[in-house]
Amino acid sequence: MTDMWGQGPGQGPGYGPGGYGWGGAWTPPPPPPQPGVIPLAPLGVDRILGGTFTTMRRHAKPLFGTVLLVYLVLGVLMAGALALGYTAVSDDVRALFDRHTEPDWSHLRPVLVAFGIAWAFGMVALTVGTAFIQSACTVVLREAVLGRPACFGAVWRHAWSRTPSVLGVGLLMGLIALIPAGLAVAFMVSLVVTLLTQSVAPVGVLFLLMAVTVPLVVWVYVLFLFGPAAATLEGAGPIQALRRSARLVRGAWWRTFGISLLAGVIMMVVSLAVRVPLQLAMPDPTVQPYEPGQDLSDVFEAMLPQLGFAMVLSMIGNLLVQLVSSVFLPLVTALLYIDQRIRREGLAHTLELASRSDA
Template identity: 50%
Template sequence: MIPLAPLGVDHILGGAFVTMRRYAKPLFGLALAGVVVLAALTLGLQVLVYHSTKDQMDRMSAAPRSIDPSDLRAVLITFGFVWAVGMLVSLVASSFIQASSAATLHDAVLGRRVPLGAVWKRAWSRTPSVLGVTLLMGVFIAIPMALFALMFFGLMMAASNGEPFVPAGLAFLLLLLSVPLTLWLLVRFSFAPAAAVLEGASPLTALRRSARLVRGAWWRTFGITLLGGLIAFIVAIVVNVPLRFAMPTPQPYTASTQTSVSMSEVYVQMLPDLGPALVLSAIAGVFVQLFFMVFMPLLSGLLYIDQRIRREGLADVLMRAAGTGTPGGPETPGGPAAPGGPQAPGSVH
């Protein structure tokens, strides 16, 4: 799949596409399973919200000028709970897909067959660690954004007192500092999910491993990741633009009477024209989402392997593993990678 040597940009990008082609079943199969489960749970949560707040919403819509505070409180609590559960489920699904991509790379770098069951088992066992990495990264990234939000709030308070100039300047300066800092943190910790899966590392250990491997290669990692994101964006355009031109123009709605009609009646009349296009658009959207969710973790995983080849002599280890047929990949025997040097092929976690 890739040369067992320091990788160039063409090897990294080409390796990601080759992996998607050769190992489409474990990659896209598990990603699709994660998306389907997420969609089913999201739909279930929406149904739960509807049935839980139907009476309150009916009373609030019937008397919008005199809303009962207890009804409003019940609706807000229900929506807040469902939103929190939905976000957690979404993070778990995203972490599982990232873990499955890294788990596929575990054997794909040696060109070995990757059974779907083995990838599932390995990915699911490492999903909590990847989820921990995601949550910790979210906390680290939220800090500069929270500082900017506090400064913006201070700007609004000062503006109300007629002194907007100094707070506005400070808020603008903080914005200029928070955006690069957030981007720097994202790139610095971009190898953490791969380290959590391929080395069996805990979330904090994976973050430290990522920071150590990215040190001295931040711009290279950022550039290749940005190029990968641009490729994913181009794929989305190539898929979606033809559908936009192919989508039929709906016929104008003609009411049979002069009375007002509901939007549902309008949609029913337009459905024969828009129905097929909406189905194709939904399929294209799922394809683009799956491509992005698989391609970007593969890119980060290959960048992680490249850095270990350059710094820790991983190529020699992989060559020995490929030559002797010993099971393993870019990990250590029996636990997380040692930070200091080359690693031996380990057992499959």
């Protein structure tokens, strides 16, 4: 198997240490070449995070442009699905909101089915869009590492061709993540049953299962973290990409987990830094002037301009946070993948040759 850099797994020499020159003087090793956003050598945490932010700055147009366009397409598709669903059951919706008649299951059932189908369609479209964004970020990072401009059209073509494999990887990893989620739901249900029946056996068993399963799922999830990058850059299928990821992460699990966790914490801090001020800026209905006997609709009408402005700001802030997180986390993961290949397979030499051939 040959990847996008023309190297098979395990090929390519690494950079050796320095040596002793004339008279026994120590000669330090030459600095590694850096044609792009990272030096072609094993990377520390600072280089990984710095390379991520540099890629986001230098290639903002293909990165954020791709994410914006994907979200725009998803929004149009979701709006179309909801419009079609409403058109199909508009009579039932009007019947449910008719004040002169009691709600009837014969009207509620088709509404639930129609909008349930629209929701399912939206989730499928979002899953495909997320896989495409992951693949596109990895393709842009490849060009950034080699010091080449990322052509918007080329990024889209290659990312779209690898989206089915990345989607397969994401679905398999999602199935793994469903295990603790299902146990958590079962734990809550059993807790309710325990409160009603005074039995502690189901809760205790499920708690033990969660205590054992959650760490195991986290371990497997991190082990497969490089799957999207391997599927994009090595042309691997979903199962092959997961096996490739497991081989690269093995022996470096804690490092991969720690840096990924740090990236998640950074995004959480950024999210809080944006959303908390916006939340504080939302109008508080309790401070609005209200006189006894005044109609609540008048109070709401007086708040409407301020509330609408705050909601628009909140939507913009949430969109910015989503844009950054959609790009930042895949870039960090892809750089970790490249770093592991540099450390284990001498990928730095292949990258240097690729960057020189394009110069």
